[in-house]
Amino acid sequence: MTTYFITRHSGALQWAAQQGLSYDVHCEHLDDLEQFHAGDVVIGTLPINIVAALNQKNVRYIHLSLDLPPHLRGIELNAEQLRQCKATLEEFQVTRLPYLSV
Template structure:
């Protein structure tokens, strides 16, 4: 089992270190699912369709959840701002109901 932390944000890495969040591999982006195996764990803020795909592989997903006020949206957050935004990890499993033809 491998734990991946997917983030391009330095503040998120600092927050993880300050909270003793263990991960084996840090990647700025998850470009391929090829190396993922059932039982692996991904920590990050991935798009919902990608979360569905990794869940289908048997990979757990821990979302770095934040309560971001409007004035901080789109801002590179540092560790102190992440604390203010109540950063926490929450596990999600995504189920796709159907595909819609457009």
């Protein structure tokens, strides 16, 4: 089992270090789902369709969740700003369902 932290943000890495978060591999981007295997753990802020694909492979997904106010969207946050935005780690399991037209 390998734990991956997927982020391109230095503030997230600093926040993780301050929280004592341990992981085996840091990647700035998730390029290839084939590198992940059942039992692996992925930490990050990924699109829901990618999370569903990871979960289908029996990979655990831990989301870096924030209460992000509109004025902070789209800017690079530092560790203190992440703390102020109540950064937390939450595990999600996503299941892709068949599309039913509405």
